[in-house]
Amino acid sequence: MTEALALAQAPGARLFAGGCELVLAMRRGAVRYQNLVSIMKLPGLDTFTAHPKIGVEVGAQVRINRLASHIWVGKRWAALHEAIEQLHPPHILNMGTLIGNVCAAVNYYDLPTALFAHRAELRITDGTATRIVPIEAFYGADRQTAVQPGEMVASMFLPPPGPDAGSAFKKIYKARRREGDLHKINAAAYIALDPARERILDATLALGCIGAHPIRIPAAEAALVGQLADEAVFDAAAAQAMAAVAPMTDAPWVEEIRSEWIRILARDVLQQAASRARSRHDPAEDAHLAY
Template identity: 70%
Template sequence: MARVIQPFEFVEPSTIDEALGLASSEGSRLFAGGCELVLSMRRGLARYNRLVSIMGITGLDGFRAHPKHGLEFGAQVKIRQLANHIWVGKRWAALHEAMEQLHPPHIMNMGTVVGNLCSAVPYYDLPTSLYAHRAVIRIGDASKVRDLPIDDFYVGSRLTALKPGEMVTSVFVPPPVADAGSAFKKIYKARRRSEDLHKINAAAYVALDAAKEAIVDATLVVGSVGFKPVRIVEAEAALIGKPASHATYEAAAGIAAGTVAPLTDAAWVEEIRSEWIRILARDVLEQAASRARSRHDPAEDAHLAY
Protein backbone atom coordinates (compact mmCIF):
# COMPACT_ATOMS: atom_id res chain seq x y z
CA MET A 1 0.00 0.00 0.00
CA ALA A 2 1.30 3.46 -0.89
CA ARG A 3 2.23 5.73 1.98
CA VAL A 4 1.79 9.44 2.49
CA ILE A 5 4.94 11.31 1.47
CA GLN A 6 6.51 13.12 4.40
CA PRO A 7 6.97 16.93 4.15
CA PHE A 8 10.08 18.18 2.37
CA GLU A 9 11.58 21.41 1.01
CA PHE A 10 11.35 21.86 -2.76
CA VAL A 11 13.87 24.11 -4.53
CA GLU A 12 14.40 24.84 -8.22
CA PRO A 13 17.78 26.52 -8.83
CA SER A 14 18.77 28.14 -12.11
CA THR A 15 22.44 27.07 -12.34
CA ILE A 16 24.39 23.82 -11.98
CA ASP A 17 26.60 25.41 -9.32
CA GLU A 18 23.58 26.38 -7.22
CA ALA A 19 21.91 23.00 -7.67
CA LEU A 20 24.98 21.03 -6.62
CA GLY A 21 25.45 23.29 -3.62
CA LEU A 22 21.88 22.78 -2.45
CA ALA A 23 22.08 19.02 -3.02
CA SER A 24 25.33 18.64 -1.07
CA SER A 25 23.70 18.88 2.35
CA GLU A 26 22.60 15.72 4.15
CA GLY A 27 19.06 14.59 3.32
CA SER A 28 19.01 16.38 -0.07
CA ARG A 29 18.53 14.87 -3.52
CA LEU A 30 18.80 16.10 -7.11
CA PHE A 31 16.01 14.99 -9.43
CA ALA A 32 14.56 15.62 -12.90
CA GLY A 33 11.22 13.99 -13.73
CA GLY A 34 10.99 12.33 -10.33
CA CYS A 35 9.08 9.18 -11.41
CA GLU A 36 11.25 6.67 -9.53
CA LEU A 37 11.91 9.13 -6.71
CA VAL A 38 8.23 9.68 -5.89
CA LEU A 39 7.54 5.94 -6.07
CA SER A 40 10.37 5.20 -3.62
CA MET A 41 9.19 7.92 -1.23
CA ARG A 42 5.59 6.70 -1.32
CA ARG A 43 6.76 3.17 -0.57
CA GLY A 44 8.80 4.41 2.38
CA LEU A 45 12.05 3.26 0.78
CA ALA A 46 13.55 6.75 0.75
CA ARG A 47 13.03 9.99 2.61
CA TYR A 48 14.55 13.39 1.90
CA ASN A 49 14.40 16.73 3.66
CA ARG A 50 15.08 18.67 0.47
CA LEU A 51 14.43 17.89 -3.19
CA VAL A 52 16.42 19.90 -5.72
CA SER A 53 14.86 20.04 -9.19
CA ILE A 54 17.20 20.48 -12.15
CA MET A 55 14.36 21.42 -14.50
CA GLY A 56 14.97 25.17 -14.13
CA ILE A 57 18.68 25.04 -14.96
CA THR A 58 19.66 26.74 -18.20
CA GLY A 59 21.48 24.64 -20.79
CA LEU A 60 20.29 21.15 -19.88
CA ASP A 61 17.49 20.96 -22.46
CA GLY A 62 19.71 20.44 -25.51
CA PHE A 63 18.69 17.71 -27.95
CA ARG A 64 20.17 16.76 -31.29
CA ALA A 65 19.67 13.61 -33.35
CA HIS A 66 21.68 13.39 -36.55
CA PRO A 67 22.31 10.12 -38.44
CA LYS A 68 25.95 11.02 -39.11
CA HIS A 69 26.92 13.02 -36.04
CA GLY A 70 25.17 11.11 -33.29
CA LEU A 71 22.48 11.58 -30.68
CA GLU A 72 22.94 13.85 -27.67
CA PHE A 73 20.35 14.91 -25.11
CA GLY A 74 20.52 16.94 -21.93
CA ALA A 75 19.39 15.98 -18.46
CA GLN A 76 16.04 17.80 -18.88
CA VAL A 77 14.99 16.04 -22.09
CA LYS A 78 11.86 13.95 -21.59
CA ILE A 79 11.63 10.38 -22.84
CA ARG A 80 8.70 11.35 -25.08
CA GLN A 81 10.87 13.88 -26.95
CA LEU A 82 13.33 11.18 -27.96
CA ALA A 83 10.67 8.58 -28.72
CA ASN A 84 8.89 10.94 -31.12
CA HIS A 85 11.99 11.87 -33.14
CA ILE A 86 12.18 10.19 -36.54
CA TRP A 87 15.96 9.68 -36.53
CA VAL A 88 15.98 8.07 -33.10
CA GLY A 89 13.62 5.42 -34.45
CA LYS A 90 15.61 4.98 -37.66
CA ARG A 91 19.19 4.92 -36.37
CA TRP A 92 18.95 4.01 -32.68
CA ALA A 93 16.20 1.40 -32.88
CA ALA A 94 17.14 -0.44 -29.67
CA LEU A 95 16.75 2.74 -27.62
CA HIS A 96 13.53 3.62 -29.43
CA GLU A 97 12.02 0.18 -28.78
CA ALA A 98 12.97 0.32 -25.10
CA MET A 99 11.27 3.71 -24.76
CA GLU A 100 8.15 2.63 -26.66
CA GLN A 101 7.66 -0.32 -24.31
CA LEU A 102 7.78 1.72 -21.10
CA HIS A 103 4.72 1.64 -18.90
CA PRO A 104 2.71 3.16 -17.36
CA PRO A 105 2.28 5.87 -20.04
CA HIS A 106 3.00 8.81 -17.75
CA ILE A 107 6.66 7.69 -17.57
CA MET A 108 7.07 8.74 -21.22
CA ASN A 109 5.62 12.19 -20.58
CA MET A 110 7.16 12.99 -17.20
CA GLY A 111 10.35 10.95 -17.03
CA THR A 112 13.74 11.87 -18.44
CA VAL A 113 16.24 9.44 -19.91
CA VAL A 114 19.00 10.79 -17.67
CA GLY A 115 16.79 10.39 -14.61
CA ASN A 116 16.03 6.83 -15.65
CA LEU A 117 19.76 6.10 -15.91
CA CYS A 118 20.66 7.78 -12.63
CA SER A 119 18.01 5.84 -10.72
CA ALA A 120 20.24 2.80 -11.30
CA VAL A 121 17.32 0.39 -10.96
CA PRO A 122 18.64 -3.03 -12.05
CA TYR A 123 15.60 -4.05 -14.10
CA TYR A 124 15.12 -0.82 -16.10
CA ASP A 125 15.14 -1.12 -19.90
CA LEU A 126 16.78 2.09 -21.12
CA PRO A 127 20.25 1.35 -19.69
CA THR A 128 20.31 -2.01 -21.50
CA SER A 129 19.53 -0.36 -24.83
CA LEU A 130 22.10 2.39 -24.26
CA TYR A 131 24.76 -0.23 -23.43
CA ALA A 132 24.11 -1.75 -26.85
CA HIS A 133 24.57 1.66 -28.49
CA ARG A 134 27.78 2.29 -26.47
CA ALA A 135 26.54 5.52 -24.98
CA VAL A 136 28.81 7.98 -23.22
CA ILE A 137 27.67 9.67 -19.99
CA ARG A 138 28.72 13.31 -19.68
CA ILE A 139 29.22 14.22 -16.03
CA GLY A 140 29.75 17.79 -14.87
CA ASP A 141 30.28 20.04 -11.89
CA ALA A 142 30.37 23.80 -11.74
CA SER A 143 33.55 24.06 -13.82
CA LYS A 144 34.19 21.02 -16.03
CA VAL A 145 32.69 17.99 -17.75
CA ARG A 146 34.11 14.47 -17.98
CA ASP A 147 33.04 11.66 -20.31
CA LEU A 148 32.42 8.18 -18.92
CA PRO A 149 31.48 5.10 -20.99
CA ILE A 150 28.14 3.75 -19.82
CA ASP A 151 29.84 0.41 -19.08
CA ASP A 152 31.60 2.15 -16.15
CA PHE A 153 28.64 4.18 -14.90
CA TYR A 154 27.11 1.62 -12.51
CA VAL A 155 29.29 0.51 -9.59
CA GLY A 156 26.81 -1.35 -7.36
CA SER A 157 23.14 -1.94 -6.60
CA ARG A 158 21.47 1.44 -7.23
CA LEU A 159 24.90 3.08 -7.13
CA THR A 160 26.57 5.11 -9.88
CA ALA A 161 30.06 6.48 -10.45
CA LEU A 162 28.90 10.04 -9.72
CA LYS A 163 31.16 11.73 -7.16
CA PRO A 164 29.97 14.27 -4.59
CA GLY A 165 29.39 17.60 -6.32
CA GLU A 166 28.73 16.04 -9.75
CA MET A 167 25.67 15.43 -11.91
CA VAL A 168 24.94 13.97 -15.34
CA THR A 169 24.53 16.88 -17.74
CA SER A 170 23.93 14.94 -20.95
CA VAL A 171 24.28 11.61 -22.75
CA PHE A 172 25.99 11.11 -26.12
CA VAL A 173 25.14 8.12 -28.31
CA PRO A 174 27.51 7.54 -31.26
CA PRO A 175 26.05 7.25 -34.77
CA PRO A 176 25.82 3.71 -36.13
CA VAL A 177 27.94 2.90 -39.17
CA ALA A 178 26.24 2.74 -42.57
CA ASP A 179 25.33 -0.96 -42.60
CA ALA A 180 24.30 -1.45 -38.98
CA GLY A 181 21.11 -2.12 -37.06
CA SER A 182 20.00 -2.63 -33.48
CA ALA A 183 17.15 -4.21 -31.55
CA PHE A 184 15.70 -4.50 -28.04
CA LYS A 185 13.39 -7.13 -26.56
CA LYS A 186 12.22 -8.26 -23.14
CA ILE A 187 10.31 -11.12 -21.59
CA TYR A 188 7.90 -10.74 -18.67
CA LYS A 189 6.85 -13.50 -16.32
CA ALA A 190 4.03 -13.49 -13.78
CA ARG A 191 5.42 -13.77 -10.23
CA ARG A 192 3.98 -16.07 -7.60
CA ARG A 193 6.38 -14.77 -4.94
CA SER A 194 8.21 -11.48 -4.54
CA GLU A 195 11.58 -13.18 -5.04
CA ASP A 196 10.52 -14.83 -8.31
CA LEU A 197 12.19 -13.84 -11.54
CA HIS A 198 10.16 -11.03 -13.09
CA LYS A 199 11.77 -9.93 -16.34
CA ILE A 200 14.85 -10.21 -18.54
CA ASN A 201 15.71 -7.81 -21.35
CA ALA A 202 18.33 -7.81 -24.08
CA ALA A 203 19.65 -5.49 -26.77
CA ALA A 204 22.06 -5.89 -29.68
CA TYR A 205 23.92 -3.81 -32.24
CA VAL A 206 25.19 -5.51 -35.40
CA ALA A 207 27.27 -4.02 -38.24
CA LEU A 208 27.78 -5.87 -41.53
CA ASP A 209 30.41 -5.66 -44.24
CA ALA A 210 29.79 -3.90 -47.55
CA ALA A 211 28.35 -7.08 -49.06
CA LYS A 212 26.07 -7.43 -46.03
CA GLU A 213 27.11 -11.03 -45.60
CA ALA A 214 29.53 -11.02 -42.65
CA ILE A 215 29.47 -9.39 -39.20
CA VAL A 216 32.20 -6.79 -38.66
CA ASP A 217 31.07 -5.38 -35.29
CA ALA A 218 28.59 -6.37 -32.61
CA THR A 219 27.38 -5.54 -29.12
CA LEU A 220 25.21 -7.95 -27.12
CA VAL A 221 23.76 -6.92 -23.77
CA VAL A 222 21.52 -8.70 -21.26
CA GLY A 223 19.74 -6.79 -18.50
CA SER A 224 17.86 -7.61 -15.29
CA VAL A 225 20.47 -10.24 -14.38
CA GLY A 226 22.49 -8.20 -11.88
CA PHE A 227 22.92 -4.67 -10.56
CA LYS A 228 23.70 -3.45 -14.09
CA PRO A 229 23.33 -4.66 -17.69
CA VAL A 230 25.91 -7.24 -18.74
CA ARG A 231 27.80 -7.08 -22.03
CA ILE A 232 28.43 -10.57 -23.31
CA VAL A 233 31.92 -9.88 -24.64
CA GLU A 234 32.63 -13.57 -25.34
CA ALA A 235 29.62 -13.73 -27.65
CA GLU A 236 30.58 -10.43 -29.29
CA ALA A 237 34.06 -11.76 -30.06
CA ALA A 238 32.58 -14.97 -31.47
CA LEU A 239 30.37 -12.99 -33.86
CA ILE A 240 33.11 -10.94 -35.53
CA GLY A 241 33.97 -12.24 -38.98
CA LYS A 242 31.21 -14.84 -38.98
CA PRO A 243 28.40 -15.07 -41.58
CA ALA A 244 25.25 -13.13 -40.74
CA SER A 245 23.21 -16.30 -40.39
CA HIS A 246 20.78 -17.95 -38.02
CA ALA A 247 23.41 -20.50 -37.00
CA THR A 248 25.78 -17.69 -36.00
CA TYR A 249 23.17 -16.04 -33.81
CA GLU A 250 22.25 -19.38 -32.22
CA ALA A 251 25.88 -20.04 -31.35
CA ALA A 252 26.33 -16.58 -29.83
CA ALA A 253 23.08 -16.97 -27.89
CA GLY A 254 24.36 -20.23 -26.44
CA ILE A 255 27.48 -18.44 -25.25
CA ALA A 256 25.33 -15.73 -23.65
CA ALA A 257 23.16 -18.26 -21.83
CA GLY A 258 26.23 -19.94 -20.39
CA THR A 259 28.06 -16.75 -19.48
CA VAL A 260 25.67 -15.01 -17.08
CA ALA A 261 26.34 -16.19 -13.54
CA PRO A 262 23.46 -17.77 -11.57
CA LEU A 263 21.48 -15.43 -9.33
CA THR A 264 19.90 -18.09 -7.14
CA ASP A 265 20.50 -21.64 -5.93
CA ALA A 266 17.15 -22.79 -7.33
CA ALA A 267 17.92 -25.02 -10.31
CA TRP A 268 14.52 -24.62 -11.94
CA VAL A 269 14.75 -20.81 -11.80
CA GLU A 270 18.20 -20.79 -13.37
CA GLU A 271 17.12 -23.19 -16.10
CA ILE A 272 14.27 -20.86 -17.08
CA ARG A 273 16.49 -17.79 -16.87
CA SER A 274 19.17 -19.34 -19.09
CA GLU A 275 16.58 -20.27 -21.69
CA TRP A 276 15.17 -16.73 -21.67
CA ILE A 277 18.65 -15.31 -22.15
CA ARG A 278 19.31 -17.68 -25.05
CA ILE A 279 16.05 -16.81 -26.81
CA LEU A 280 16.38 -13.07 -26.30
CA ALA A 281 20.03 -12.98 -27.39
CA ARG A 282 19.27 -14.93 -30.57
CA ASP A 283 16.24 -12.79 -31.44
CA VAL A 284 17.84 -9.37 -30.89
CA LEU A 285 20.92 -10.36 -32.89
CA GLU A 286 18.79 -11.66 -35.73
CA GLN A 287 16.57 -8.59 -35.80
CA ALA A 288 19.50 -6.17 -35.55
CA ALA A 289 21.26 -7.91 -38.46
CA SER A 290 18.06 -7.95 -40.50
CA ARG A 291 17.73 -4.20 -40.03
CA ALA A 292 21.38 -3.71 -40.99
CA ARG A 293 20.83 -5.69 -44.18
CA SER A 294 17.65 -3.90 -45.25
CA ARG A 295 18.27 -0.38 -44.01
CA HIS A 296 17.53 2.50 -46.39
CA ASP A 297 18.86 5.80 -45.11
CA PRO A 298 17.94 8.93 -47.11
CA ALA A 299 20.31 10.93 -44.89
CA GLU A 300 23.30 9.51 -46.72
CA ASP A 301 22.68 12.04 -49.48
CA ALA A 302 20.64 14.65 -47.62
CA HIS A 303 21.99 17.79 -46.03
CA LEU A 304 20.24 17.80 -42.66
CA ALA A 305 20.45 20.55 -40.09
CA TYR A 306 20.90 19.77 -36.45
Protein backbone atom coordinates in the same frame (compact mmCIF):
# COMPACT_ATOMS: atom_id res chain seq x y z
CA MET B 1 24.39 24.71 -12.08
CA THR B 2 27.10 25.16 -9.44
CA GLU B 3 24.53 26.60 -7.03
CA ALA B 4 22.13 23.70 -7.61
CA LEU B 5 24.89 21.15 -7.00
CA ALA B 6 25.88 22.92 -3.80
CA LEU B 7 22.29 22.94 -2.55
CA ALA B 8 21.94 19.23 -3.33
CA GLN B 9 24.92 18.43 -1.09
CA ALA B 10 23.20 19.77 2.01
CA PRO B 11 22.00 17.11 4.48
CA GLY B 12 18.57 15.78 3.53
CA ALA B 13 18.69 17.25 0.01
CA ARG B 14 18.35 15.55 -3.36
CA LEU B 15 18.85 16.64 -6.98
CA PHE B 16 16.14 15.50 -9.40
CA ALA B 17 14.78 16.00 -12.92
CA GLY B 18 11.48 14.29 -13.84
CA GLY B 19 11.24 12.66 -10.42
CA CYS B 20 9.33 9.53 -11.48
CA GLU B 21 11.40 7.02 -9.50
CA LEU B 22 11.94 9.53 -6.69
CA VAL B 23 8.21 9.95 -6.11
CA LEU B 24 7.67 6.19 -6.04
CA ALA B 25 10.51 5.70 -3.56
CA MET B 26 9.15 8.44 -1.29
CA ARG B 27 5.65 6.96 -1.41
CA ARG B 28 7.04 3.58 -0.40
CA GLY B 29 8.89 5.21 2.47
CA ALA B 30 12.20 3.98 1.07
CA VAL B 31 13.71 7.48 1.14
CA ARG B 32 12.95 10.76 2.86
CA TYR B 33 14.31 14.21 1.94
CA GLN B 34 13.92 17.62 3.50
CA ASN B 35 14.75 19.54 0.32
CA LEU B 36 14.42 18.64 -3.37
CA VAL B 37 16.49 20.56 -5.92
CA SER B 38 15.08 20.54 -9.46
CA ILE B 39 17.41 20.90 -12.45
CA MET B 40 14.60 21.47 -14.95
CA LYS B 41 15.09 25.25 -15.17
CA LEU B 42 18.89 25.24 -15.32
CA PRO B 43 20.29 26.63 -18.59
CA GLY B 44 22.24 24.43 -21.00
CA LEU B 45 20.68 21.07 -20.11
CA ASP B 46 17.95 20.92 -22.76
CA THR B 47 20.16 19.92 -25.70
CA PHE B 48 18.71 17.31 -28.02
CA THR B 49 20.13 16.40 -31.43
CA ALA B 50 19.86 13.16 -33.39
CA HIS B 51 21.24 12.34 -36.82
CA PRO B 52 22.93 9.21 -38.20
CA LYS B 53 26.00 11.16 -39.28
CA ILE B 54 26.40 12.91 -35.94
CA GLY B 55 24.99 10.75 -33.19
CA VAL B 56 22.49 11.45 -30.43
CA GLU B 57 23.11 14.10 -27.78
CA VAL B 58 20.58 14.23 -24.94
CA GLY B 59 20.66 16.81 -22.15
CA ALA B 60 19.58 16.07 -18.59
CA GLN B 61 16.28 17.96 -19.04
CA VAL B 62 15.16 16.06 -22.15
CA ARG B 63 12.03 14.05 -21.48
CA ILE B 64 11.71 10.58 -22.93
CA ASN B 65 8.78 11.49 -25.18
CA ARG B 66 11.04 13.70 -27.31
CA LEU B 67 13.04 10.64 -28.31
CA ALA B 68 9.92 8.51 -28.76
CA SER B 69 8.61 10.78 -31.53
CA HIS B 70 11.92 11.45 -33.29
CA ILE B 71 12.24 9.86 -36.73
CA TRP B 72 16.01 9.25 -36.62
CA VAL B 73 15.91 7.64 -33.19
CA GLY B 74 13.31 5.22 -34.52
CA LYS B 75 15.22 4.50 -37.72
CA ARG B 76 18.83 4.26 -36.58
CA TRP B 77 18.74 3.68 -32.81
CA ALA B 78 15.95 1.12 -32.96
CA ALA B 79 16.91 -0.75 -29.78
CA LEU B 80 16.48 2.40 -27.72
CA HIS B 81 13.26 3.31 -29.54
CA GLU B 82 11.78 -0.14 -28.93
CA ALA B 83 12.66 0.02 -25.25
CA ILE B 84 10.98 3.45 -25.05
CA GLU B 85 7.86 2.19 -26.84
CA GLN B 86 7.42 -0.54 -24.22
CA LEU B 87 7.68 1.74 -21.19
CA HIS B 88 4.80 1.67 -18.76
CA PRO B 89 2.93 3.28 -17.20
CA PRO B 90 2.51 5.80 -20.07
CA HIS B 91 3.11 8.89 -17.91
CA ILE B 92 6.80 7.91 -17.68
CA LEU B 93 7.16 9.03 -21.30
CA ASN B 94 5.82 12.50 -20.55
CA MET B 95 7.35 13.11 -17.13
CA GLY B 96 10.55 11.07 -17.06
CA THR B 97 13.90 12.05 -18.54
CA LEU B 98 16.27 9.66 -20.28
CA ILE B 99 19.17 10.55 -18.01
CA GLY B 100 16.98 10.35 -14.91
CA ASN B 101 15.96 6.84 -15.92
CA VAL B 102 19.61 5.84 -16.23
CA CYS B 103 20.70 7.54 -13.01
CA ALA B 104 17.94 5.84 -11.01
CA ALA B 105 20.00 2.64 -11.48
CA VAL B 106 16.94 0.40 -11.08
CA ASN B 107 17.89 -3.10 -12.15
CA TYR B 108 14.62 -3.91 -13.94
CA TYR B 109 14.53 -0.81 -16.16
CA ASP B 110 14.69 -1.37 -19.92
CA LEU B 111 16.37 1.75 -21.29
CA PRO B 112 19.84 1.08 -19.80
CA THR B 113 20.03 -2.28 -21.56
CA ALA B 114 19.36 -0.63 -24.93
CA LEU B 115 21.91 2.09 -24.13
CA PHE B 116 24.54 -0.58 -23.37
CA ALA B 117 23.98 -1.97 -26.87
CA HIS B 118 24.35 1.53 -28.35
CA ARG B 119 27.58 2.21 -26.40
CA ALA B 120 26.23 5.32 -24.68
CA GLU B 121 28.57 7.72 -22.90
CA LEU B 122 27.60 9.91 -19.95
CA ARG B 123 29.06 13.34 -19.41
CA ILE B 124 29.36 14.01 -15.69
CA THR B 125 30.09 17.51 -14.42
CA ASP B 126 30.73 19.28 -11.13
CA GLY B 127 29.83 22.64 -12.68
CA THR B 128 33.36 23.44 -13.83
CA ALA B 129 34.98 20.27 -15.19
CA THR B 130 33.39 17.43 -17.18
CA ARG B 131 34.40 13.79 -17.43
CA ILE B 132 33.12 11.19 -19.88
CA VAL B 133 32.11 7.76 -18.54
CA PRO B 134 31.05 4.84 -20.78
CA ILE B 135 27.76 3.42 -19.61
CA GLU B 136 29.43 0.04 -18.87
CA ALA B 137 31.54 1.83 -16.23
CA PHE B 138 28.68 3.96 -14.92
CA TYR B 139 27.02 1.38 -12.69
CA GLY B 140 28.41 -0.17 -9.54
CA ALA B 141 26.67 -2.20 -6.85
CA ASP B 142 22.91 -2.15 -6.36
CA ARG B 143 21.60 1.34 -7.26
CA GLN B 144 25.11 2.81 -7.21
CA THR B 145 26.54 4.94 -10.04
CA ALA B 146 29.78 6.74 -10.90
CA VAL B 147 28.28 10.12 -9.97
CA GLN B 148 30.11 11.56 -6.95
CA PRO B 149 28.83 14.11 -4.39
CA GLY B 150 28.76 17.53 -6.02
CA GLU B 151 28.34 16.07 -9.52
CA MET B 152 25.50 15.41 -11.94
CA VAL B 153 25.08 13.86 -15.38
CA ALA B 154 24.71 16.81 -17.73
CA SER B 155 24.22 14.91 -20.98
CA MET B 156 24.49 11.59 -22.76
CA PHE B 157 25.95 10.77 -26.15
CA LEU B 158 25.19 7.83 -28.45
CA PRO B 159 27.71 7.39 -31.28
CA PRO B 160 26.43 7.28 -34.87
CA PRO B 161 25.72 3.80 -36.24
CA GLY B 162 27.55 2.31 -39.20
CA PRO B 163 26.03 2.86 -42.67
CA ASP B 164 24.78 -0.75 -42.78
CA ALA B 165 23.87 -1.30 -39.15
CA GLY B 166 20.80 -2.20 -37.16
CA SER B 167 19.77 -2.79 -33.56
CA ALA B 168 16.96 -4.43 -31.63
CA PHE B 169 15.50 -4.75 -28.13
CA LYS B 170 13.25 -7.45 -26.69
CA LYS B 171 12.09 -8.61 -23.26
CA ILE B 172 10.27 -11.53 -21.68
CA TYR B 173 8.09 -11.22 -18.60
CA LYS B 174 8.26 -13.99 -16.03
CA ALA B 175 6.57 -14.94 -12.79
CA ARG B 176 8.09 -13.89 -9.47
CA ARG B 177 8.72 -16.80 -7.13
CA ARG B 178 9.68 -14.72 -4.11
CA GLU B 179 10.13 -11.10 -3.03
CA GLY B 180 13.13 -9.58 -4.76
CA ASP B 181 12.81 -11.66 -7.92
CA LEU B 182 12.99 -9.63 -11.12
CA HIS B 183 9.82 -10.00 -13.16
CA LYS B 184 11.42 -9.96 -16.60
CA ILE B 185 14.60 -10.42 -18.64
CA ASN B 186 15.59 -8.11 -21.48
CA ALA B 187 18.23 -8.00 -24.21
CA ALA B 188 19.51 -5.59 -26.86
CA ALA B 189 21.94 -5.94 -29.75
CA TYR B 190 23.69 -3.84 -32.40
CA ILE B 191 25.06 -5.33 -35.63
CA ALA B 192 27.08 -3.53 -38.34
CA LEU B 193 27.63 -5.33 -41.64
CA ASP B 194 30.19 -4.92 -44.41
CA PRO B 195 29.20 -3.10 -47.65
CA ALA B 196 28.05 -6.40 -49.14
CA ARG B 197 25.79 -6.87 -46.10
CA GLU B 198 27.09 -10.37 -45.51
CA ARG B 199 29.77 -10.32 -42.80
CA ILE B 200 29.64 -8.73 -39.37
CA LEU B 201 31.99 -5.80 -38.87
CA ASP B 202 30.91 -4.83 -35.37
CA ALA B 203 28.54 -6.13 -32.72
CA THR B 204 27.30 -5.50 -29.21
CA LEU B 205 25.07 -7.75 -27.13
CA ALA B 206 23.61 -6.61 -23.79
CA LEU B 207 21.47 -8.44 -21.24
CA GLY B 208 19.46 -6.81 -18.47
CA CYS B 209 17.37 -7.72 -15.42
CA ILE B 210 19.89 -10.40 -14.46
CA GLY B 211 21.69 -8.52 -11.68
CA ALA B 212 22.31 -5.04 -10.33
CA HIS B 213 22.74 -3.60 -13.83
CA PRO B 214 22.89 -4.68 -17.48
CA ILE B 215 25.97 -6.42 -18.82
CA ARG B 216 27.56 -6.83 -22.21
CA ILE B 217 28.81 -10.22 -23.42
CA PRO B 218 32.30 -9.46 -24.82
CA ALA B 219 33.10 -13.08 -25.72
CA ALA B 220 30.00 -13.33 -27.90
CA GLU B 221 30.68 -9.93 -29.45
CA ALA B 222 34.25 -10.85 -30.35
CA ALA B 223 33.13 -14.19 -31.81
CA LEU B 224 30.59 -12.46 -34.06
CA VAL B 225 33.03 -10.07 -35.74
CA GLY B 226 34.18 -11.34 -39.13
CA GLN B 227 31.50 -14.04 -39.32
CA LEU B 228 28.68 -14.38 -41.82
CA ALA B 229 25.45 -12.97 -40.42
CA ASP B 230 23.54 -16.25 -40.40
CA GLU B 231 21.45 -18.22 -37.95
CA ALA B 232 24.22 -20.62 -36.94
CA VAL B 233 26.50 -17.77 -35.92
CA PHE B 234 23.75 -16.10 -33.91
CA ASP B 235 22.82 -19.39 -32.24
CA ALA B 236 26.44 -19.85 -31.15
CA ALA B 237 26.64 -16.30 -29.79
CA ALA B 238 23.37 -16.80 -27.90
CA ALA B 239 24.77 -19.96 -26.31
CA GLN B 240 27.81 -17.98 -25.17
CA ALA B 241 25.53 -15.36 -23.65
CA MET B 242 23.58 -18.02 -21.81
CA ALA B 243 26.77 -19.53 -20.42
CA ALA B 244 28.12 -16.14 -19.33
CA VAL B 245 25.25 -15.33 -16.95
CA ALA B 246 25.76 -16.53 -13.39
CA PRO B 247 22.90 -18.37 -11.64
CA MET B 248 20.64 -16.22 -9.49
CA THR B 249 18.86 -18.95 -7.52
CA ASP B 250 19.63 -22.36 -6.06
CA ALA B 251 16.71 -23.99 -7.89
CA PRO B 252 18.08 -25.89 -10.92
CA TRP B 253 14.77 -26.00 -12.79
CA VAL B 254 14.34 -22.22 -12.43
CA GLU B 255 17.85 -21.59 -13.71
CA GLU B 256 17.27 -23.92 -16.65
CA ILE B 257 14.21 -21.93 -17.72
CA ARG B 258 15.95 -18.59 -17.16
CA SER B 259 18.99 -19.70 -19.16
CA GLU B 260 16.80 -20.79 -22.04
CA TRP B 261 15.02 -17.44 -22.05
CA ILE B 262 18.37 -15.65 -22.12
CA ARG B 263 19.46 -17.78 -25.08
CA ILE B 264 16.25 -17.10 -27.00
CA LEU B 265 16.34 -13.36 -26.32
CA ALA B 266 19.99 -13.06 -27.33
CA ARG B 267 19.42 -15.00 -30.55
CA ASP B 268 16.31 -12.99 -31.44
CA VAL B 269 17.81 -9.54 -30.93
CA LEU B 270 20.92 -10.48 -32.92
CA GLN B 271 18.81 -11.79 -35.79
CA GLN B 272 16.54 -8.74 -35.72
CA ALA B 273 19.49 -6.32 -35.63
CA ALA B 274 21.12 -8.09 -38.59
CA SER B 275 17.86 -8.06 -40.55
CA ARG B 276 17.61 -4.31 -40.06
CA ALA B 277 21.27 -3.87 -41.00
CA ARG B 278 20.60 -5.56 -44.34
CA SER B 279 17.91 -3.01 -45.18
CA ARG B 280 19.14 -0.11 -47.23
CA HIS B 281 19.60 3.02 -45.17
CA ASP B 282 17.39 6.03 -45.85
CA PRO B 283 18.89 8.42 -48.47
CA ALA B 284 17.97 11.28 -46.16
CA GLU B 285 20.89 10.24 -44.01
CA ASP B 286 23.13 11.99 -46.50
CA ALA B 287 21.71 15.34 -45.39
CA HIS B 288 24.23 16.78 -42.92
CA LEU B 289 21.60 18.13 -40.57
CA ALA B 290 20.83 17.62 -36.89
CA TYR B 291 17.30 17.78 -35.59
